[in-house]
Amino acid sequence: MNTIKLFKASSFAYTPFDNYIEGDIAFLQNNNIIIVNNVDDADIIISQNYKHLKKYFWRFLQKKKFLVWTHEPRFDITFKTLKKLFCGLIKVHFMNVYTRDVFVSNLSFIVELIDKKLEPISHINPKKKNKIVGLMSYYGGQKVPKIMQNGVNIDLIALRTKIAIEGSKSLFMDIYGKGWPEGISKEDSREGDWNKRKKAILEHYQYNLCFENTIAFNYMTEKIWDSIENYCLPIYYGRGSNVYEVFPENSFVDYSDFKEPKELFDFIQQMSESEYITRLNKCIETYNSISSNKKEIAKKERINMLTKIVEKVRFISAE
Numbered sequence: 001m002n003t004i005k006l007f008k009a010s011s012f013a014y015t016p017f018d019n020y021i022e023g024d025i026a027f028l029q030n031n032n033i034i035i036v037n038n039v040d041d042a043d044i045i046i047s048q049n050y051k052h053l054k055k056y057f058w059r060f061l062q063k064k065k066f067l068v069w070t071h072e073p074r075f076d077i078t079f080k081t082l083k084k085l086f087c088g089l090i091k092v093h094f095m096n097v098y099t100r101d102v103f104v105s106n107l108s109f110i111v112e113l114i115d116k117k118l119e120p121i122s123h124i125n126p127k128k129k130n131k132i133v134g135l136m137s138y139y140g141g142q143k144v145p146k147i148m149q150n151g152v153n154i155d156l157i158a159l160r161t162k163i164a165i166e167g168s169k170s171l172f173m174d175i176y177g178k179g180w181p182e183g184i185s186k187e188d189s190r191e192g193d194w195n196k197r198k199k200a201i202l203e204h205y206q207y208n209l210c211f212e213n214t215i216a217f218n219y220m221t222e223k224i225w226d227s228i229e230n231y232c233l234p235i236y237y238g239r240g241s242n243v244y245e246v247f248p249e250n251s252f253v254d255y256s257d258f259k260e261p262k263e264l265f266d267f268i269q270q271m272s273e274s275e276y277i278t279r280l281n282k283c284i285e286t287y288n289s290i291s292s293n294k295k296e297i298a299k300k301e302r303i304n305m306l307t308k309i310v311e312k313v314r315f316i317s318a319e
């Protein structure tokens with residue numbers, strides 16, 4: 001089988017193309033796929049952003065092939081796997097969270113970091129405030145552009161911003177993060193060792209608003225897992241995702257069950273200690289079921305992810 005050469009037109013930090021997990025590049029090489037440093041040597045030009053490919057279209061008209069691959073939902077919001085340009089002379093292929101061929105399950109993104117055994121709780125830690133904490137940047141707040149898919153806005157930044165602002169005004173929620181209007185955020189919180197600071201913040205709260213930025217199938221980041229690891233009951237957005245393939249019903253608090261932030265706040269205020277303990281222990285049980293099989297799950301997830309890349313690259317090369 002001929003070697004297929006890829007040239008990176010943009011940064012691929014924290015991805016298989018940058019050997020984020022040791023062995024990623026070796027897997028590609030074993031399947032006759034290599035990364036080259038000179039674009040003239042490449043068979044396929046790849047990028048995490050479509051915009052970085054544009055400068056190569058006329059230069060390599062019908063001579064090169066193109067692929068956008070990204071696991072970041074806002075790096076590319078194309079919903080189709082192929083875009084034809086210049087009467088079909090240029091074909092750009094897409095692999096992203098919306099085409100559903102980047103993550104093979106909703107554990108693909110994060111399984112490597114689920115590595116502890118958590119003890120179930122029998123009571124609520126008295127040092128934890130009966131409040132919600134939100135660890136998030138402002139990102140344009142409620143004016144952030146919509147992402148429409150099949151007539152539904154799958155962006156969650158505007159919604160979580162609305163919840164955060166109303167929660168902050170009612171003193172039932174504390175916000176930590178960049179860019180917020182004056183008086184909303186308690187601190188920037190991103191300076192220095194963020195993971196250490198995040199843990200220090202979470203350990204003082206009972207609840208954590210931990211929405212993803214975007215609703216997408218198989219897209220689940222560290223947010224909900226960090227919440228559980230630090231014994232905060234997650235407030236997550238489940239509708240439109242496949243989160244319940246991992247979590248049981250009535251574990252995390254699903255904001256998609258509520259119409260307005262006030263309904264959420266009332267629900268939290270009325271939650272009994274026994275319900276809180278039951279819900280959080282369900283989350284802890286889910287965490288531990290993954291942690292106890294981490295190596296096996298992580299290996300399977302990574303191989304499946306890399307295999308998707310190999311299959312796509314071979315398909316593009318053979319066109």
